[in-house]
Amino acid sequence: MLLNQKMALLNVFRNYRRSLITLSAIILGCTALILFAGFINSMYQGMRENLIHSQLGHIQIYAKGYNKNSASEPEKYLLDSTTVSKVQDILEADADVLLVTERLNFNGLISNGSQSVAVVGEGIVPDKEALLSSAVSLKQGDDLFSDDTYGSLVGDGLFNGLSANVGEYLTILSSTADGAINAIDVQVTGVVSTGVREVDARFIRANLSLIQELLYTDKVSRMVVLLNNTDDTDKVFQKLEQIFEEHDLNIEMRTWSQLAGYYHEVVGLFNSIFQFIKIIVLFIVALSIANTMLMAVMERTREIGTIRAIGGTPLSVMNLLLSEAAIIGLIGSTLGIACGWFGAEMLNHSGWMMPTPPGSSQSYPIRIIIEQSMIVETFLIALGVAVASSIYPAFKATRLSVADALRFV
Amino acid sequence: MLLRATNVSKSYKLGENELRALNEVSIDIPQQSFIVIHxxxxxxxxxxxxxxxxxxPVSSGSLYFNDESFSTMSExxxxxxxxxxxxxxxxxxxxLPVFTALENVCYPLSLLGVGDARRQGMDALERVGLANFHNHRPAQLSGGQMQRVAIARAIVSKPDVIFADEPTANLDTQTSDTIVELLAELNAESKVTFVIATHHDDFNPYATERYEMADGKMKGMVSKEVEELMSTERIEKNSVLETTL
Incomplete structure (x- = not known):
């Protein structure tokens, strides 16, 4: 049936203007889908990496029961130094792990003498946190180092709320692990932004030793693990779970994905929007192809009659018309993907800044990240829609009476 | 009998009216015959x-090919x-306008799944004298050449019967004569049966049987033998008349 395929190919170029219009619809559809998918993919990636590199890390390790009970009794679910040391040894031996660091979280009040604001703070190991929290940007002052015993990094919202100055001393008031009240003075070393406005309004970081002194404990709330590759998270998580079980460590873990509820809500919302847009685009493409094929069937009624008269079965007529649609789909989706890729490159190099997203404190340059799976999916969907939308016209062609088709003028 | 139609009728609905295009037509088509339906x-x-x-499909009546009924066969x-x-x-x-002459000729073979279609297609084109035009598309051919390609397409799969509906109607007299001769030659050479519908007399000299149709009915049949006999009788009558005179 090779001649049938050749006829299909020649028929596509026979009425080139109409084919061009149909191809344009597919090309535009594919380009729009690729660009939009690439754009939301870059948003997902940006959000995900921002979360990982500002707050969550890839994996967090806690004392068993922490996630269930820490809201009411956080002091009872802290990791002791022996456990921390054991976990650290295990993680440092793992090639997938880039670094592991400890954090001690606290809630309290911060005051400049005249004004007090509630804060959610954490004690950190500055040298390690600098790599882990690469998405936390320094807005003013200097970064925090291990030898800055009383130094602190303050969220820009909090900094502005307190009308503070870099170098100024602030007092943090919190309850110790035993339930007593304690206070320390910290010096504002730098002003930072996590990119999330709500976090920046109550965010403070200081050296772990200083916060341990504040809470009167040598324990930590969590250990945060940064991996070399985000895609390895689940694999490493399972591996660590097994190792920790073998070492009989009384700990529990969470991946960044389990901790990022907001991220999943955004992804879900955008996926729904994308699906809706995809359906509309594909529907327009399908209508365009169906119209072209219906016109082709009408124009070539006598030819179809001839094919049927000289022994072509309804199946061979259907095969001919679906092959034509598949060729249009193949050319259209290939060109559409190429245009999408070219458009993405152009946009990525344009430096076009996107408006600051709701809840965020930073704008960012537009970025389109196209993945292989998107290309394959778009190609197959466009091809599938091209063929599927031609089934009705092709079926109609097979139902033509041969004698009537031969008489058709 | 190669092909037989017995009391075949065919009606079409035209709105509420019924048009009877064929009315109880019967015809026997022997192998290797050259039937002209006039x-x-x-x-x-x-x-x-x-x-x-x-x-x-027929509305009523029976059709047989090699004594096998096909009047009730599915499409x-x-x-x-x-x-x-x-x-x-x-x-x-x-x-088919997108195809070259050779591809047009090869198409029935491709429908049959014949592997070596090109060689057979070229043979068929050669037989109709158009081998040199195998790469021409229909738009680049004259009417006579197009009909020769159509004939090559009809003979390429070596069918038992070739049906030709007014094959010379759209051709000038000279071209028409060559097509008539070509079909007659093919009938003589390859022994393929021809059934030709025409309103011209060009095919009469080659017809093994001639049928006359009017108003959907078969009005009469003249076989070549009868025609020759009638022609001989006419000559003899004329001789007797001349002698008497």
Whole structure:
């Protein structure tokens, strides 16, 4: 049936203007889908990496029961130094792990003498946190180092709320692990932004030793693990779970994905929007192809009659018309993907800044990240829609009476 | 008998009216014959050809090919019958415009799944004297050349019967004569049976049997033997008359 395929190919170029219009619809559809998918993919990636590199890390390790009970009794679910040391040894031996660091979280009040604001703070190991929290940007002052015993990094919202100055001393008031009240003075070393406005309004970081002194404990709330590759998270998580079980460590873990509820809500919302847009685009493409094929069937009624008269079965007529649609789909989706890729490159190099997203404190340059799976999916969907939308016209062609088709003028 | 139609009728619905295009037509078509169905426009000869070739189903009556009935066959089976045993030549040539002459000729073979279609296609084109035009598309050919390509397409799969509906109607007299001769030669050479519907007399000298149709009915049949006999009798009568005078 090779001649049938050749006829299909020649028929596509026979009425080139109409084919061009149909191809344009597919090309535009594919380009729009690729660009939009690439754009939301870059948003997902940006959000995900921002979360990982500002707050969550890839994996967090806690004392068993922490996630269930820490809201009411956080002091009872802290990791002791022996456990921390054991976990650290295990993680440092793992090639997938880039670094592991400890954090001690606290809630309290911060005051400049005249004004007090509630804060959610954490004690950190500055040298390690600098790599882990690469998405936390320094807005003013200097970064925090291990030898800055009383130094602190303050969220820009909090900094502005307190009308503070870099170098100024602030007092943090919190309850110790035993339930007593304690206070320390910290010096504002730098002003930072996590990119999330709500976090920046109550965010403070200081050296772990200083916060341990504040809470009167040598324990930590969590250990945060940064991996070399985000895609390895689940694999490493399972591996660590097994190792920790073998070492009989009384700990529990969470991946960044389990901790990022907001991220999943955004992804879900955008996926729904994308699906809706995809359906509309594909529907327009399908209508365009169906119209072209219906016109082709009408124009070539006598030819179809001839094919049927000289022994072509309804199946061979259907095969001919679906092959034509598949060729249009193949050319259209290939060109559409190429245009999408070219458009993405152009946009990525344009430096076009996107408006600051709701809840965020930073704008960012537009970025389109196209993945292989998107290309394959778009190609197959466009091809599938091209063929599927031609089934009705092709079926109609097979139902033509041969004698009537031969008489058709 | 290669092909037989017994009391075949074909009606079409035209709104609330019924048009009877064929009315109780019977015809026997022996192997290797050259049948000419003669009649004016609207006499029903094209409908008879369509029915005999399985293009249209009959309204009533029976059709047999090699003593096997095909009047009640499904559309698909009739298509396969045409593909395997019949060749068709149309008044308007009906070549596929995107194909070259050779591809047009090879197309029935591709429908049959023949592997070496090109060689057979070239042989068929050579037989109709168009081997040098194998790369020409229909638009680059004259009417006579297009009809030759159509004939090559009809003979390429070596069918048992070739149906030709007004094969010379759209051609000038000279071209028409060459097509008539070509079809007669093919009948003589390859022993393929021809059933030709025409309103011209060009095919009469070659017809083994001539049928006359009018108003959807078969009006009469003249076989070549009878015609020759009648022709001989006429000569003898004339001789006797001349002698008497």
């Amino acid at each position: 009649g004016k426009s609207g006499s029903g000869k094209s409908t008879l050809l369509n029915v005999l070739s399985g293009i249209e 698909r089976k009739r298509t396969l019958l045409r593909r395997d045993h019949f060749g068709i030549i149309f008044q308007n040539f009906n070549l």
